[in-house]
Amino acid sequence: MSTHETTEVPDGAKAVDPTDPNLTYREVLEEGLRRDEIEIVHYEPQFPVPGTKAEKRVERLVAFLLLLCGLAAIAFVVIYVSPLGQPEEYHFGSNNWDWFTPLLGFTLGLSLFGIGMAILVYGKKLLPHEIAVQQRHNDPSSPDDRALAAGTLGFIGSEFNIQRRPLIKGALGLGGLGLGAAAVVVPVGMLLKDPHKGDPGGHDPYMTTGWNPEAFNNGKPVRMVREDHTPVRPEDVSTGGQMTVFPDVPGGTTNEHADSPVLLIHLRDEDAQTLRDNLHKYPVNAMDGGSMWNNFVAYSKICTHAGCPASLYEQQTNRLLCPCHQSQFLITDNAKPIFGPAARRLPMLAIGVDDEGFLVARRDFDVSVGPAYWERPSK
Amino acid sequence: MKRRKVDLKALPGATANAVDERFKVARPLRGILNKVFPDHWSFLLGEIALFSFIVLLLTGTFMALFFDPSMTEVKYDGSYTPLRGQEMSHAYASSLDLSFDVRGGLVVRQMHHWAALLFVAAIIVHMFRIFFTGAYRKPRETNWIIGLLLFWLAFLEGFAGYSLPDDALSGTGLRIATGIMLSIPVIGTWVTSSLFGGEFPGHVILDRLYIVHVFLIPLVLLALITIHITLVFIQKHTQWPGPGRTNSNVVGERFFPRYVMKQAGFFMLVFAVIAAMGGLFQINPIWLFGPYRAAVVSAGSQPDWYVMFLDGSTRLMPAWELTFSIAGHQYMIPGIFWPTVVLPGILTVLPMAWPFIEARKNKDKSIHNLAQRPRDVPQRTALGAMAVSFYIVLLISGGNDIIADKFHISLNAMTWAGRIGLLVIPPLAYYITHRIALGLQQHDREVLAHGVETGIIKRLPNGAFVEIHQPLAPVDDHGHPEELPYVNWTVPKKMNRLGALGPAIRGFFKPIEVPVKPQLPPAPEKEREKTSV
Numbered sequence: 001m002s003t004h005e006t007t008e009v010p011d012g013a014k015a016v017d018p019t020d021p022n023l024t025y026r027e028v029l030e031e032g033l034r035r036d037e038i039e040i041v042h043y044e045p046q047f048p049v050p051g052t053k054a055e056k057r058v059e060r061l062v063a064f065l066l067l068l069c070g071l072a073a074i075a076f077v078v079i080y081v082s083p084l085g086q087p088e089e090y091h092f093g094s095n096n097w098d099w100f101t102p103l104l105g106f107t108l109g110l111s112l113f114g115i116g117m118a119i120l121v122y123g124k125k126l127l128p129h130e131i132a133v134q135q136r137h138n139d140p141s142s143p144d145d146r147a148l149a150a151g152t153l154g155f156i157g158s159e160f161n162i163q164r165r166p167l168i169k170g171a172l173g174l175g176g177l178g179l180g181a182a183a184v185v186v187p188v189g190m191l192l193k194d195p196h197k198g199d200p201g202g203h204d205p206y207m208t209t210g211w212n213p214e215a216f217n218n219g220k221p222v223r224m225v226r227e228d229h230t231p232v233r234p235e236d237v238s239t240g241g242q243m244t245v246f247p248d249v250p251g252g253t254t255n256e257h258a259d260s261p262v263l264l265i266h267l268r269d270e271d272a273q274t275l276r277d278n279l280h281k282y283p284v285n286a287m288d289g290g291s292m293w294n295n296f297v298a299y300s301k302i303c304t305h306a307g308c309p310a311s312l313y314e315q316q317t318n319r320l321l322c323p324c325h326q327s328q329f330l331i332t333d334n335a336k337p338i339f340g341p342a343a344r345r346l347p348m349l350a351i352g353v354d355d356e357g358f359l360v361a362r363r364d365f366d367v368s369v370g371p372a373y374w375e376r377p378s379k
Numbered sequence: 380m381k382r383r384k385v386d387l388k389a390l391p392g393a394t395a396n397a398v399d400e401r402f403k404v405a406r407p408l409r410g411i412l413n414k415v416f417p418d419h420w421s422f423l424l425g426e427i428a429l430f431s432f433i434v435l436l437l438t439g440t441f442m443a444l445f446f447d448p449s450m451t452e453v454k455y456d457g458s459y460t461p462l463r464g465q466e467m468s469h470a471y472a473s474s475l476d477l478s479f480d481v482r483g484g485l486v487v488r489q490m491h492h493w494a495a496l497l498f499v500a501a502i503i504v505h506m507f508r509i510f511f512t513g514a515y516r517k518p519r520e521t522n523w524i525i526g527l528l529l530f531w532l533a534f535l536e537g538f539a540g541y542s543l544p545d546d547a548l549s550g551t552g553l554r555i556a557t558g559i560m561l562s563i564p565v566i567g568t569w570v571t572s573s574l575f576g577g578e579f580p581g582h583v584i585l586d587r588l589y590i591v592h593v594f595l596i597p598l599v600l601l602a603l604i605t606i607h608i609t610l611v612f613i614q615k616h617t618q619w620p621g622p623g624r625t626n627s628n629v630v631g632e633r634f635f636p637r638y639v640m641k642q643a644g645f646f647m648l649v650f651a652v653i654a655a656m657g658g659l660f661q662i663n664p665i666w667l668f669g670p671y672r673a674a675v676v677s678a679g680s681q682p683d684w685y686v687m688f689l690d691g692s693t694r695l696m697p698a699w700e701l702t703f704s705i706a707g708h709q710y711m712i713p714g715i716f717w718p719t720v721v722l723p724g725i726l727t728v729l730p731m732a733w734p735f736i737e738a739r740k741n742k743d744k745s746i747h748n749l750a751q752r753p754r755d756v757p758q759r760t761a762l763g764a765m766a767v768s769f770y771i772v773l774l775i776s777g778g779n780d781i782i783a784d785k786f787h788i789s790l791n792a793m794t795w796a797g798r799i800g801l802l803v804i805p806p807l808a809y810y811i812t813h814r815i816a817l818g819l820q821q822h823d824r825e826v827l828a829h830g831v832e833t834g835i836i837k838r839l840p841n842g843a844f845v846e847i848h849q850p851l852a853p854v855d856d857h858g859h860p861e862e863l864p865y866v867n868w869t870v871p872k873k874m875n876r877l878g879a880l881g882p883a884i885r886g887f888f889k890p891i892e893v894p895v896k897p898q899l900p901p902a903p904e905k906e907r908e909k910t911s912v
């Protein structure tokens with residue numbers, strides 16, 4: 001903008017030649033400011049009389065802060081290389097290593113605090129205080145400039161003259177479209193995965209869990225195991241007790257089968273009776289004679305809300321609480337959601353006992369486990 | 380020999396000339412050195428965000444040298460004994476190594492986490508400052524929109540980072556994220572399976588999130604922050620109204636040296652706070668949570684604080700599942716779709732449109748460089764308070780189980796309080812804020828008209844009492860002050876703001892000086908003459 005370079009001086013002030021070697025720094029600065037439309041309207045040294053006690057005090061403070069910075073930094077390095085940082089092993093409970101990280105943080109923080117305050121005090125207390133005023137220019141470009149830019153663009157457009165070349169226009173559209181499509185198709189296509197196409201056996205992953213005999217166990221019912229792969233007998237769960245069990249298939253206890261964990265509950269007689277009476281309310285659970293085995297019932301642990309393990313079992317009220325958003329399921333009523341955001345029951349797993357007396361899943365879940373989705377079968 | 384000796388005194392000048400001959404920088408340099416910046420504490424909020432971002436880049440780059448996002452299982456044999464021999468992913472194991480076996484790794488890890496929390500907090504408070512002072516108005520709408528994008532990017536970046544160590548909390552967070560993705564109508568399962576490379580958790584999600592966290596989002600953040608700050612430079616910062624300050628000037632200090640020193644010092648202080656927190660306050664002790672297992676979660680598992688408002692909205696949502704059939708097929712929209720996909724959508728689009736909505740409502744096309752005091756725009760301020768209170772109810776609900784546990788309140792009562800509060804509190808906040816803003820304005824006007832209260836009560840001959848005011852303007856012939864115009868800026872309300880003496884006794888909470896004892900009765904005439912000088 002040409003206004004910035006103007007050398008004409010208003011108000012009769014003398015034009016200043018910044019290359020004049022006799023000028024002081026201040027005079028040159030002010031000439032620069034004038035050209036940038038800045039004016040220092042107030043300029044006040046912090047200590048008009050140099051060398052006062054007050055000024056010395058501030059100087060000492062800055063020096064002290066810098067010293068603090070250096071000392072703390074040295075302490076940091078010393079602690080860092082000290083044996084504190086390299087024990088053989090870590091246990092719970094207090095040991096020397098517990099001091100290592102806090103000391104590092106403290107010394108580093110102190111050191112940075114020192115330099116930060118030193119800079120701040122130097123700037124705020126020793127450098128002159130000023131009030132400067134700079135003009136803004138709120139108007140847009142001048143009509144001339146706008147017209148010139150518009151005309152230039154117009155001319156460039158006319159140089160292409162695409163309007164007069166319908167063939168190129170059409171081809172360009174098509175080419176652009178094609179390239180654009182390619183640019184989308186490639187990354188999306190690379191990621192894209194059909195959600196319902198599973199293993200070669202054609203099992204829909206959203207409908208199949210580790211309890212599926214056909215998919216994972218050569219058609220034999222899958223045993224229930226603990227996390228350490230030991231199978232479970234009914235006697236292992238005391239009345240009123242519960243246990244998290246996994247399918248006894250390869251990787252069944254790992255995140256490989258993240259939708260398979262099941263909560264096995266041994267109900268008290270009266271609760272079991274209540275549940276049996278309620279089975280018909282949710283027909284899926286009553287299929288071929290009911291999914292319970294004696295007083296045992298197994299529900300999917302995967303919350304139907306967003307998939308957290310619904311794992312807090314309240315014996316007194318027979319409620320299962322999901323800690324993520326506090327949905328509560330009533331065990332004695334087919335795990336019906338009775339509070340919170342979950343809208344669907346926890347699926348029940350049909351269980352039984354095999355010839356060796358171990359608990360098994362008679363078949364996979366009859367419904368899709370876990371959170372809902374658009375095309376989820378409503379069964 | 381002598382002739383070749385370098386003239387040290389001429390060296391800087393010679394170098395400067397050499398540089399200018401090549402890059403022609405003398406004039407832009409002068410412009411930057413002299414640029415005037417207005418100063419106010421509330422303008423530093425954006426800086427806190429910027430500085431914590433720099434700390435994030437520094438600490439994050441260090442950690443990237445040691446972290447391994449692979450989800451392949453290994454047996455842990457590092458030096459943290461309680462977990463030795465356990466199966467876990469490389470990601471979790473390398474996070475443990477970073478905490479225990481890399482010297483000083485834990486400080487850096489914790490600094491990174493604290494910096495992330497501070498980053499988002501600073502962004503949010505900064506955004507409030509921009510909103511309540513109207514700094515988003517023309518010509519700064521673009522920066523407002525960029526700012527909102529920055530907020531959501533910071534949110535995603537934080538979430539991605541939180542997921543990386545593959546501890547119990549990361550996994551739980553990711554699992555909920557799948558639940559949210561699955562709820563998107565029509566494409567939910569496709570999106571989820573594509574991102575996870577199959578069913579949750581699959582084998583690739585951490586590798587993908589790693590690239591997102593250390594490359595993609597930081598790159599975009601860096602680019603947008605650069606544009607954001609360049610725009611502040613070009614458009615010049617807003618300033619508060621006040622003596623000599625107009626819509627077409629900037630009153631402040633030159634960029635160099637004092638303003639820059641303040642910035643540099645402030646950066647060091649922010650850095651210092653993060654370093655001290657990183658050392659002294661434990662955060663995300665992943666070794667206590669254990670590796671992620673789909674069947675395990677502990678009560679009171681919390682996301683990072685900035686995710687809590689969405690956790691809260693999810694908790695408060697009633698169990699509404701929409702099912703309907705199209706062409707004989709049953710379809711459904713799960714309830715979680717509304718609080719976690721639709722709500723954030725609204726929270727993005729509505730604020731983005733706000734500058735334009737407001738300008739349109741006020742038929743306002745002018746340029747605004749003066750910030751507004753919240754009280755001077757009661758409607759906007761009240762709307763803002765409404766939004767803030769909505770946000771706070773959600774935030775509190777995100778930790779309602781912790782509150783219920785600590786204060787022995789029923790969890791269900793907390794949820795219901797949140798549901799009702801979400802509907803009742805924001806309108807109430809609107810009403811109250813509106814009244815407060817008008818009240819403050821009114822008081823300013825009174826002071827301008829009648830003057831400052833002096834605390835002096837005068838008794839008139841007829842027995843009535845009047846309070847004496849110190850007029851701010853010259854008085855007319857009848858002794859009445861002229862009424863001063865309202866200029867949307869601070870009005871002095873205390874006598875010592877007008878140069879009257881400050882309180883005689885120092886000390887804020889309790890006096891530092893002993894108050895003067897009650898005086899003895901005046902000495903007789905003669906003595907008095909002796910003592911007075």
Ligand code: HEM
Pocket residue numbers: 421422423424425426428429430432502503505506509514515519522523524525526527528529530533604607608611615616617
């Ligand atoms: C990555 C996060 C962010 C960083 C590093 C950042 C940084 C900054 C800085 C350093 C400034 C100049 C000083 C100041 O006014 O505080 C600024 C100004 C501004 N920011 Fe941000 N900011 C961030 C996020 C946001 C967000 C979330 C919004 C709003 C939605 C926003 C809107 C603005 C606006 C409108 C200005 C201009 C203010 C004015 O001139 O008065 N920023 N930002």
Ligand code: FES
Pocket residue numbers: 303304305306307308310322323324325326327340341342
């Ligand atoms: S995941 Fe169980 S309530 Fe949300």
